[in-house]
Amino acid sequence: MNSTETTTSAPHGARVHALVRKGWLTNQHGAWAMMLVPILVGSILGGFTWPQALLTFAWLAAFFFFNALGLWIKVGASARKRAGGKPLDPKRKAAVARRQARYRSALITYASLAAVGALGLVLIKPDLVVWAPALAVCFGVAVWEMWRDADRSFLARASAVMASQLLTPIAFSLGSNPQDWARMWLATAVLTLYFVGTIPYVKTLIRERGSRAWIRGSIAYHGVVLTVALVIASLGMLSWWIVALWVLLLVRSVAFPAWSNKLGKPLRPAIVGFTEFAVSTAVVLVLVLPATLS
Secondary structure (H helix, E strand, O other): OOHHHHHHHHHHHHHHHHHHHOOOOOOOOOHHHHHHHHHHHHHHHHOOOHHHHHHHHHHHHHHHHHHHHHHHHHHHHHHHHHOOOOOOOHHHHHHHHHHHHOOHHHHHHHHHHHHHHHHHHHHHOHHHHHHHHHHHHHHHHHHHHHHOOOOOOHHHHHHHHHHHHOHHHHHHHOOOOOOOHHHHHHHHHHHHHHHHHHHHHHHHHOOOOOOHHHHHHHHHHHHHHHHHHHHHHHOOOOOHHHHHHHHHHHHHHHHHHHHHHHHOOOOOHHHHHHHHHHHHHHHHHHHHOOOOOO
């Protein structure tokens, strides 16, 4: 790397870090696929329309608001945990308020953008409000887990997955030809099972690397889903492409933790990231190709 690259990349990295610290950006890169793939699949199956672009805008704003809110809540949750659950004294309360203030601009901005986008969608298609209770429940569960300082728990992650997967039928309903609801619900189920499975799988590579319990749980989850898919496909009620997809996911859940353990260190983020991009692409293709779910 030459000196020009060093001087230009360092300020850029500092700016990005500052945006992450203030809640404007997220450093959870794996969330992007979970956030956008359901809208993409629903839009393809239902037919592309411009309101789906508004949906994407509103969902991105909501996602970034949720990220900033999580950081805001975590400041207080961590302080209460350090205090042993006792009420915070005035000095600690003031310190918490100062730290939380850094997220205020991001919270207000993203909340406003998400509200504008959501209002526009409801004006275009009023019956979209039917999805509000389900989204509110998922949101409430995730916020509760954050309040408990358990934002990385399986329940918190699963609630975020469930909220994201609701975007598949929402995007589908906004499509130019939303007719095949059976196929759409099957696609939603496959996406939900896939992204729920990424929760234990990613833990086996990062925070729970080397944990036999998490590795066994991840493998068992993918194995059970594969078994069910095999049974349904043998009855002629499911495409064998779905079975093939789950074979791939099961092999991944076994091979990558074993590879990491053999190396004695976590796999490089580039390897994990590129693999997940390829897997997510395979999932999308399996769900949208005409012959796949017929």
